[in-house]
Every structure is written in structure tokens, then in C-alpha cells.
Amino acid sequence: MDVVLLAVLQAAVVALGAPLMVGTLRTLKARLVGHRGPVPWQPFLDLRKLLAKTPVVSDTTSWIFRATPYVLAGAMLVAALATPLLTSRPPLAFAGIILLMSLFLLGTFFLALAGLDAGSAFGGMGSSREVAVAALAEPTVMLAVFALALRANTTNLGGIVERVSAEPQLAINPAHLLAFVAFFIVMLAETGRLPVDNPATHLELTMIHEAMVLEYSGRHLALVEWASAMKLLVFLSLLANLFFPWGVPAGITPLAMLGGLLALGAKLVVLAGALALLETAIAKLRLFRVPELLAGSFALGVLSVSAVFLLR
Amino acid sequence: MLRQLALALQHGIVTEPPAREDEVERLGARLADEIRARFSRSLAIRQVDAGSCNGCELEIGGLTGPHYDLERFGVHFVASPRHADCLLVTGPVTRNMAEALRRTWQATPDPKFVVAAGDCASDGGIFRGSYAVVGGVHEVVPVHALIAGCPPSPAALLAGLLDALGRPR
Amino acid sequence: MGALVYALTALLGAGAAAAGVAGMLGARWALRIDWLVPLGGLELQMDALAGLFVALVGAGAVPVSLYAIGYAGRERRGALAYAVFVAAMLVVPLAANVMTFVLAWELMSLASYVLVLDGARAGREAAASAYAGWVYALMTHAGLACLLAGMLLLTAWTGSPRFADWTAAAPTFGVGARSLVWALLALGFAAKAGGVPLHVWLPLAHPAAPSHVSALMSGVMIKLGVYGLLRASLAWLAPAVPWWGAALLLVGAVSAVVGVLYAIVDRDLKRLLAFSSIDNVGIVLVGTGAALTFAAADLPGLALLALAAAFYHIVNHAAFKSLLFMAAGSVLHGAGTRDMEALGGLIKRQPWTAACFLVGAVAIAGLPPLNGFVSEWLTFQALLQNVLIPQPASNLVFALGIAGLALAAGLAVACFVKAFGITFLALPRSETAASAHEAPVIMRVAMVATAAACAALALGASWVVPALAAVAATLIPGPPPVTVGAWRTLEVSGDFATLSVPAVALALGAGILLPFVALVALRARPRPRRYETWSCGRLLQTARMEYTAIAFADPFTRVFDFFYRPVKRLDIDMHPESRFFVRRIRYENPTRFIVDDWLYAPLGRALRAVARRTAIVQSGSPNLYVAYVLAALLVLLLVA
Secondary structure (H helix, E strand, O other): OHHHHHHHHHHHHHHHHHHHHHHHHHHHHHHHOOOOOOOOOHHHHHHHHHHOOOOEEEOOOOHHHHHHHHHHHHHHHHHHHHOOOOOOOOOOOOOEHHHHHHHHHHHHHHHHHHHHHOOOHHHHHHHHHHHHHHHHHHHHHHHHHHHHHHHHOOOEHHHHHHHHHHOHHHHHOHHHHHHHHHHHHHHHHHOOOOOOOOOOOOOHHHOOHHHHOOOOOHHHHHHHHHHHHHHHHHHHHHHHHHHOOOOOOOOOOHHHHHHHHHHHHHHHHHHHHHHHHHHHHOOOOOHHHHHHHHHHHHHHHHHHHHHHHHOO | OHHHHHHHHHHOOOOOOOOOHHHOOOOOOOOOHHHHHHHOOOEEEEEEEOOOOOHHHHHHHHHOOOOOOHHHHOEEEOOOHHHOOEEEEEOOOEHHHHHHHHHHHHHOOOOOEEEEEOHHHHHOHHHOOOOOEOOOHHHOOOOOEEEOOOOOOHHHHHHHHHHHHOOOO | OHHHHHHHHHHHHHHHHHHHHHHHOOOOEEEEEOOOOOOOOEEEEEOHHHHHHHHHHHHHHHHHHHHHHHHHOOOOOOHHHHHHHHHHHHHHHHEOEHHHHHHHHHHHHHHHHHHHHHHHHHHOOHHHHHHHHHHHHHHHHHHHHHHHHHHHHHHHHHOOOEHHHHHHHHHHOOHHHHHHHHHHHHHHHHHHHOOOOOOOOHHHHHHHOOHHHHHHHHHHHHHHHHHHHHHHHHHHOOOOOHHHHHHHHHHHHHHHHHHHHHHHOOOEHHHHHHHHHHHHHHHHHHHHHHHHHHHHOOOHHHHHHHHHHHHHHHHHHHHHHHHHHHHHHHHHHHHOOOEHHHOOOHHHHOHHHHHHHHHHHHHHOOOOOOHHHHHHHHHHHHHHOHHHOOOHHHHHHHHHHHHHHHHHHHHHHHHHHHHHHHHHOOOOOOHHHHOOOOOOHHHHHHHHHHHHHHHHHHHOHHHHHHHHHHHHHOOOOOOOOEEEOHHHOEEEOOOOEEEOHHHHHHHHHHHHHHHHHHHHHOOOOOOOEEEOOOOOOOOOOOHHHOOOHHHHOHHHHHHOHHHHOOOOEEEEEEOOOOOOOEEEEEEEOOOOOHHHHHHHHHHHHHHHHHHHHHHHHOOOOHHHHHHHHHHHHHHHHHHO
């Protein structure tokens, strides 16, 4: 019964916390450049407004265009249930990082198809760039997984959290920190944040993720935006709980879940602040320099794995 | 990166409160109550340049800066009319842009409205009567609110938008 | 007329599949007919490994043969060759001595050669088919030469052509001798499987053959190369030597990346699928190489895991690749072309084909909850545990394998977004695509059945994987690497990794329905309005404004240009009377095949140079030829 409660609570935290996270990031970024900025709960107001609009759907599209927002939201919800968010054992207890990354790829696959479906040059361009960035980020993810799995002797997310928190000195190990930086760069690439992609840009030629959703409106757009927010929250929670697993309780009593939520909140505030500062301070990379960034993160992943072997 | 943080802490927030009613001259029509209620807290604007001299665009650009900060009212600019609730149209609507403007209006999902900014948008402004110009946005798409000026200052634009949305300032 | 032969082949396949599964579950029988085949007689033997591959061939042949009834049933040409092809493939795993094996192998190659040439029918791409057939025949016979060399060496050393005798005598040979034979056999089998750099025939032959033949060639025939490698490494030349596994792992990783890199930039739908087969064979070879390395390092549990993962991927690839080729054949049949630059919008004209291709694309891209994801997951779990081998050199090879496989997996997603998106979505790019028609019912039935098989293989992973692990255990004795827990969870190596495919599928289904149900309950689903695609208010929206296949692959062409080495050519024709008016612009930027440029072209040139030198012997003068005969006679008299 507790597992069901955990599942419901975890889904609610991600579903409701994701727009709040995105809104908080926007407010923080605005404050850092002298704006008053929107209120942190602005995305909720935006989503509510979008749900009431009548969508405009192009004649060129097919059922894939209309189905993709639901597939995307579904994949992100399952990913949310598979992450150790509130406790060290997520509701989908068998999940590992490979499953999580594959769920994100499932979302990217369908979103890229939806971008092609409209038959516009923008959508095709967005799809082509998005799958290129996702493909080039994969080797880094696997190496970061390898580094973590080597240490914890399991690829199960709950297992990794438990074993790293049992030996806190592992977290200041250089291999661990290198893997964290590599995974952070992958997070920037996969969630479409600066310096890889500017989520607030209006120039179509600079868009990667936004270009695929130019054709969506109304409730479809609301679902796609919500799913993107959930992806960001899941990635940040992974960074917080996998690499710094202190405060993640092992039990699934309601009290433990509350404690886990507070710990997660604290870590997310720090991460959000760091992300806002990073995005405000650096400019977007030229598109054809992004593979160099990803190659750099791959090199960090290789170093991390080598460090694990050397420091055994 | 730390330099950015230092700059931010040094200068702080420079956003000014919007101008009071008597400081700005504007001409507007109030939107239907229903639309107003829907968009008063969250509005997406797609700006359409229908042949303007770009004077209005520069003033509109000022709205996104830290002093006028449109985002604090929940209003933001979007790239695609599919994402928009409001079309902010400038320019006298040249003949070459008339069809494009019409298609942009059709591409915007309901409920939607149009705000015409600038003297050119209301009746052609200084280009009125030219062979290349249709003569005002209302000739092409229905206009719900009008902000006069050549060009209207950012304060006037802000006041006009907020007025159209019925937002208390 | 052909339909009857295809139907009979389907029946044969079904029977063989049943016999194969029986063999996997423990049935053993042998058949020996001395007079049927010279130099040893026909000898067939069923064991677990043979059973697996017989079941694979049989089960693969059933839907493809049904499909062929609709695709080519009205013609007589090719039907008999097809039946011979399937029959020969059924005999290869069962063969128990050299002559039987070689005869069946050669029959398989000849039958498929005939079928590849058949693509020249109706004058369509006749020259291309002839070239494809020639390269195919060349590579397959070069491979056969290596196979024969290795097998004859073993026959000479053990004094018997029977495989059972080789298995018994294997431990008595030295490492050097076994490695030499292994190298020869591996060359031959890897050429059949399509490992880089011996893959050059695959992208030529598979598109040229008719689609049902391509489905079998890609789905089943190239796996028989892996069968040969396994027999050679784990039975005829056991115990495995460590460098064999490392070599296979590296070849596999390179094939995986090279295959998918060429698939991404291709504009021909079937050639894209052929390159993707090279990618998947690479994944299988990585699993096989890992198994051999673990076996040599005395870690039977991990070796079994890697081998079970390789078997599972073999079965899965047979399922989704034959599905993809059948769908591609349906596109060719309905739209008349397989050039993606001329296709588009087919999802509206061929909805069944599109849905089946989508299932195949999601499966081959390794996305949950379908079967490609599960077998790639299993392969990764085997590779990730390589730390238990205490040699840094092995660990490095494994790390390269992991990185290569991950890159290939990511690129495969991009490749199949392109394949499905450009072919089926948006507007048609040509008249033929705009007037495409859907495939006949029987072809649709075959495709839907195969798509259902993909889903069943995924959901039934917790039954299939332990069964495959049991087959693997007959080659490498050891404890079962995978146990099944609650909710049909696969537990790998204790608690190293866990996965429950039914739970994932259920969760995905619930996750997709939840927002839909919520929106319905909130009554927040106004009917959408139909309008044109947003194109910045432009007056005309045609198919010319869509993204093309080549444009979609542009980021990859740029990032990997050191690999593709494209040669840009720009020819501008000016008007003769003015130097300002351009009459015609021709732009070419083809990718070049690195293996062709660096390996085969120099090899071909060297061979031709040698041939020119030795051609001096053929002077054309009869007197000289008589002198040759006399000299040969003298030498023989002196020596004998």
C-alpha cells in the first residue's frame, strides 16, 4: 500500500513541481539581469490558459502529430516514477539508468517525428538537430553509468543511491566528480538549456527543441511544455540524488517521504541557482560547436571511468 | 560567471513601475470581458511587422528590457502564431504583407485578438494614401485595441496593453 | 504458380520451427545417409544450438513466405530458388560433417545469388543488380575459400571430416594451431555475417534482391555466419583463446558504428536497412566476443549472460528487420520507388504499412517497451560487468565496446526517425508517392503478424531469455545468469540489474492514457481547427519546402566528415552569350566509403598489377603452350 502512496506522491511531486521549477529558473534568471521577472508559478498560469485554447492542426499532419504529446507526457511520467526522488527505492523499483535514458529517447523519437510531420522546414531542422544532439550525448551517458555502476556494483538506481550514501567518502572521489560534470553537460544538452539551446529564443535558425514544437497549439502545446518541464526536473533530481544522495531516506513511510521531499527541495534550489547563474553568464554555442562540447563531456566520462579503475 | 553575479548584486533590480494613467495618452478599446479574464494573467504575443519603418519595433523591443519588463505581468513574446493569443501588429499594412498578415491571423488559435500599435497601424499614418499601402490593420484583420503614437513610447505601449487586458496597475 | 511454392515453403518453415524449438528444449536426433553426398555422406545432427538456428530460419520463413505470395506470387521466376534458399538454410545448422556443411552453405549462397540477380527483372537497375550479384558472389566465395581452408586443415589434423570428432580432438591442439584455423574460419564466417571490413557485399546485394529475399537474407542468413563463429569457437576449437573474443568485440563495435553511420546518410530505403543490418550484426558480435572473453577468463556466468544477450538480439533482429524489409517492399510495391527523396506522405496512403514500419522502427531504435530495447539492455549489462576480469587491456577493449555500442544506439534512433519520417510523413515529394496504394491483404497479414511477434518477444522476455540461456549453457557450462522474479522481472547476475518489461509496458500505457483521461474529465478538449502549416505567411506550401533525407543527415555529415570524406563538386554553367546569367548549377557532395577507398581499391589495383605481370605467360602461341605441357610432364616424371 505504501508503494502505491509513494507512486502517487512521486507522480504528483513531478507533475506539479516541474512547472514550478521552470518558473523559478525563469524568475532567477530575470533577477540576475536586473528584471523583476515573472512570478515563479507563472508556468501554471500559462498551462491553464493553453488548455482553454482551440488547437489549430495542420492538414499536412497525421495521427502521429496528435498522439506525440500524450506519448511524450507518458514517457516522462514513467521516467518520474523510475527515479529515486523521495526515497532511495522508486515505485518502479527495478529501473536502471539505461531504462531512464531510453525513456527520454522514446520521447525524443516521437517529438522528432512530430516535427517532420508538419512538412515545414523549421520542424525538419529542429528534428534533425535534436536527434543529432541526443545521439552524440549517448556515449557520455553510458560511460557515466559505467563509472557509477562500477562503484556501486549495480545499475539499479535505488541500489546506486543506497551504496553511495552508505559510503559518503565516495562522493568526493575524483571519478565521482568527473562523472557529475559529464552528466551535467549531458543534462544541458538533453533538456535544451544554454549553452546548447536557448529555451527563450525567437530566432528559428537558432532553435533546436523549440523548432519542433512551433506547430503545436492549445492542449497539445500544454502537454509538450509540461513534458519538457518534467524532463528537466527528473534530470536535476537524478543529478541531485545519484551524485549527492545524502538525505534520501531508505524507508517508504509517509514521514520518510516528507523528509526526502525536503532534502530534494534543498538540493534542487542549489542546482537551480547554479543553472540560472550559468545560463546568465555564458552565451549560446554555435550549433556546429555543440559536438565539440559533447566530445569534451565524453572525454570527462572516459577520465571518470579510468579514475575508477586507477583508484580501486 | 562570478562577475555576472557581482554585477547583478551591484545594480539590483531596475524595473520601473508602469506609468500612471494621466501621464500617457492612449486610445484603446476594451476587449470583451471574457477574453480579458482569460488572458489577464498570462498572455503570449506574436509581433507582426506589416511593413512598418521599424520605429515601433524598436520601442516594442524596449518593453523586454529591464526597465519596462513586460514579463512581470505574465506577458511574453512568442515566435510562432500557433503559440500566440494576441497579434501585435505594426505598420500601415503594405499590399505585399496583407496576405501574410491574414494567414498569420488564421494560424493563431482561438480565442485571440489583435492590438494595432502606432499611427500607421490605425489608418496608415504618414503613408496613408500611398499606392503600396492598404491603409490600417483594420482593413485586413479585426482590431480589438489600438495604441496611438509615432512611435508610441514603451510606457505608452505598456499602458495600452495593460489597459486592454484590464489589469490593475 | 509461384504462390504455391511460397505456401509450401511457409509450411516447411512452420514445421522446421517446431522441430527447432523441440531441439532447443532437449530433443536430440541424428540422420546419416552415406550415399547422398560424396566424401563423407550426408550427416545431420540436432542439438540445442542447431535447434535455435533451425527455429530461427523456420519461424523467419513463415511470415516472409506468406508475404511473398502477395509480393511475387504471380510469377514463377525466383520461387524455386527461394524454396531452395530456405531449405539450404535449414540444413546448415544441422550439418555434422564438412561436405554436408559446405554443400548446404554453397547452395544457400547460389540460391541467393540467383535471387539477387533477379532484381534485374523488368530492366529496372539491371546494371546495378549485375554488379551487386558479382560482388556478392566474389565475397561469398572468398569467404568459402577461407572456410574450406580451415575445415580441410582440421580434417587433415584429426583425420575425420565429422564435427563431433573435431570437438573431441580440440583440446589436444596447441594454441597457435587452433588460432590459425580460427582466423581462417572467422574470416569466412564474418564475411557471411557482414562484419566490417568484409561487409561490402551487404549494401549492394540486399537492396537489389526482391524484398522478401532481402528480409530473409538480412534477418536470417547473416546470422548463420554468427552460428558458424560460435560452432568454431566453442565446439570445434574449444577452449576459447582470449584474443578471439577481443577481436570479435572490436570488429563488432566498429561494425555497429560504421553500419549506422552509413545508414544515416543514405537516401535509398533498402540500402539504409542493409547498413542497419551491419549495425545490428555488430551488436551481436560484441555480445559473442564478450562471451568468448569471459569464457577464456573463467567467468562462465558472465559468458552465459553475454551469449544469451547475443542470441536474444539475433532472434529480435530477425523479427524487426524482416518486418522493416517487408514494409519497405510494400512501399516499393505501392509507390514504385525506394528513393526517400521521392517519397513522403505515405502514412495517409498506406496506413497499415506505415504502422508496421513504425513498430519496426521503434523496435530497432532500441526504445522501450519493444524487443530491441531489451536485448540491447541485456548486452550492456553483460559488458558493464567486465571489471571482474582483472586485466586492464581487456577492460579497455570492453570500455571501447560500451562507448561504441552507445554511440551506435543513439545514431540508430536518429537513423530511424529519418527513415520513417521522410518516407511516411508530411507531403509526398513526387507523383508516384502521391498516388501510392496500400499492399494486398496477405502482405498486410504477414507484416502485422511479425509486428505482433516483436511485441510478444519483448513482453515474453522473461520466458525467452532463460530458454536462450539454457541453449547457451550447452556450449559453456555454468550457472544460469538470469533469474525471474516478481512481476516477471529479469534479474541479471543477482541484483546487478533488473528489468520488468510487462511493468514498463503497463506503466507506459497508463502514463499515456492518464493525461488523455484527465483532459476528458476536465472537458478541456475543444475540437481542433484545420489550417495549413505555419510557414511565415508564405503564399505557397509545397513538398519542395520540406526537409529532405540528405538535409536531415546534414549535422551528421558535418560532425563525422573525417569519416565520410565527402568530395564537394560545384559546376556552374554560364550562358554562352553572357557571363552574368547562370544556365545550370550542378552540386554534388557524395560521401565516400572509407573501406572501399582504403582496402578494396588498393587490393583490386594490386591484383590487377599481378595479373598483368603473369599474363605474359598467355602469349597466344600454340608452340609455347605445347612447350609448357612438355615441361610439366618432365617435372612430374622427375618428382614422382
